[in-house]
Every structure is written in C-alpha cells, then in structure tokens.
Amino acid sequence: NELxxxxxxxxxxxxxxxFAYDAAGRPxxxxxYAGETFFSVYDQDGRLQRVTDGSGNTIENRTYGAKSTTIETAYGTTVLARPTTTSIRVENVTGAVTQYTAIGNNAIQLVTDGRTLTQTFNATGQLTNVSYPNGDDLQLLYDTEQRLTTTRTADGYRREDTFSDGFHLAGSSFYLNDxxxxxxxxxxxxxxxxxxxTLPSGDQHHYEYDLLxxxxxxxxxxxxxxVTTTSYDYDLADNIVxxxxxxxxxxxxxxxxxxxxRRGNVSYTFDDDGKLREIREGASTTTFDYDSREQVTNVVVSDETGPLHSIEYKYESNGLIAARTLDGVTTQYVWD
Structure with missing residues (x-):
C-alpha cells in the first residue's frame, strides 16, 4: 500500500x-486464500489482545503480566499449534472446548464441537498432512534435504518446487488437475x-543491487x-528517497x-503517538480521528469546496465494529 x-x-x-493495518502499522x-477473515485487537499498550474470525468467534485470547509476558493463551478452532503433551483440554472465552490429542509422535487431533482436524508429521517434525473438518485434505512432501517440494490440495491444485544452492527457490510449477x-x-x-x-505471467525481472x-x-x-526500468535511491537510514x-x-x-x-504529491501527517491524521493529495484531503483505544472513529474526505464524504465508526466494548455510517447511511453489525 502507500505506506x-x-x-x-x-x-x-x-x-x-x-491484509489491513491500523495507523500504528499493526495488523x-x-x-x-480460502476466504477466511481474522481480526486482531490490541490493548492500550499495543500488545495483541484477541484474534477473532469473521463470525466473531474468539480464536485466540491473551492476557499479560507486569513484564508483558503472555500468561494465558486460549486457542480456538483454527489455530494449528502442536501440543507437547499427550492431551490438552482448552476452553476459550466463548465456552468452546478444544481437545488436543497426540497420536504417538507423528500426529495430533484437534476436536472442537464435534469437528475434528488432524495434523500428521514426519520423523523430523515437519507437517505432512492436514485433514480438515469439511473433508478437505492438504498434503506436503519434502526432499532428502527437508525442503518442501510438493504441495497438494483436495481440489486438484499442486505446486512443485525446485531449489538451487541449498535453500534458494529455483523454480515452481503450478498444476490444476495435472x-x-x-x-x-x-x-x-x-x-x-x-x-x-520469471513470473507465471511470463514477465521477467532483472535486479541489480548497490554495494550495501x-x-x-x-x-x-x-x-x-x-520494458520498464525502475531505480531506487536511499538515505543513510536505508529509506527509499x-x-x-x-x-x-x-x-x-x-x-x-x-x-x-511525502511520496510524490501525496503527504502524510502523524500525531505525536504515531497515528496517521491526514493524507493530502492535491486539493483532496483525508483526515482521521481516533478514540482512546486508537480505533478510527471518523474519516472525512474534502476538497477546496468542503467535505465530500464522511465515514463514522462505532465499536462494541470488545473492539468489534458495531456500526459504520457512510455519508449518512448506517450499516449495523451484529456478532454472535
């Protein structure tokens, strides 16, 4: 994006x-790729507090001690964390219970609300198979150097990778139904x-580097x-100037x-806390307002004639968006 x-x-x-970010650059x-959406919420100190999915389910919840050490993490249905003990039972903040069960040394099962996800590993601990609750299956194959060479999905997609000089990716081939x-x-x-x-589109890039x-x-x-040639100059802090x-x-x-x-004729203004306050491009100006939790509450787009568009956001106490008003038209959001 522009930043x-x-x-x-x-x-x-x-x-x-x-991917989207807040004004402080946090995701x-x-x-x-599968269309699943996840939202991250941060506390007033900028630490990750909660991850939810598109339905509002809490996937991960974190609390911290005095030294910013995570002391509790409750995992939901989609986190692929390999347990180190034989069986772990986790109840997240929504009351959903996930049972992690190790199957020997090479597989684990995650069962939540009757839905089972199974992960299988090889002798070196690399993930080789994932079986999802909906029946989809992901297969991963490695060479003798433990490099991932083949990825297969249940819908017929396959990717084959080759390497040079150790672990540098030399080439990839993409297949659909062979x-x-x-x-x-x-x-x-x-x-x-x-x-x-050389990209799948046939476009070819040639890169040259400076002494640094x-x-x-x-x-x-x-x-x-x-042919298009693009060159870059840097300052002493390695910023592109x-x-x-x-x-x-x-x-x-x-x-x-x-x-x-500033980038070209576009300028950016930040406040003392690092939040983006204004974007100006020619006669167009976009301003941002925030609440005490650093959530965007108002966005106004103006030109020399005055305001053109305005967006107002309202949030629930847990940080989820409750309403969005665009030029007077309000959309309300209800979370289960």
Missing part, C-alpha cells in the same frame, strides 16, 4: 489473501540475492516485450521517526 506495507498476495491461480485484518497452469523461476547471485525472476546490498534497479520485461521509473522521478520524504511523510 509500503503488504496489502495483498495473489497466487498464480488467482486466489488472493489481503488488524487478514483474509486468507495440467500445467503456470510456472516461475529464479536465479541468484553469490550473495543469495535474486537477480533474475540494497535493490538499485529493477528492469521488467513483460510478456509483450515492453526517490523512485525513478522510465525517467520519471518520484521523491519520498520521512520524518525523524522514519515515517513516510
């Missing part, structure tokens, strides 16, 4: 995972940095043979805390 944080990952077959929402649907390959320099990367190992040039040749793309320069500026305050 340099990962916002979306896309697999060759089109599956996407998305607040994650949507998996038909090749895409591939990628990579070449590395002696320092282990990728210098050539920072990316200096990215030359992209697309499948239609068009300029991006030149085919001769067009975009400059970036940072404050004393290394926070991005």
């Amino acid at each position: 340099g944080r990962l916002s979306k990952k896309t697999l060759p077959l089109g599956q996407t995972a998305t 607040t929402r994650r949507t998996t 038909s090749l649907v895409g591939s990628m390959s990579a070449i590395y320099d002696d320092a282990g940095r990728a210098v050539d990367l 190992g920072r990316l200096q040039t990215d030359r992209l040749r697309r499948s239609d043979d068009t 300029s991006i030149t793309r085919d001769g067009i320069v975009e400059e970036l500026e940072y404050d004393a805390n290394d926070r991005l305050v």
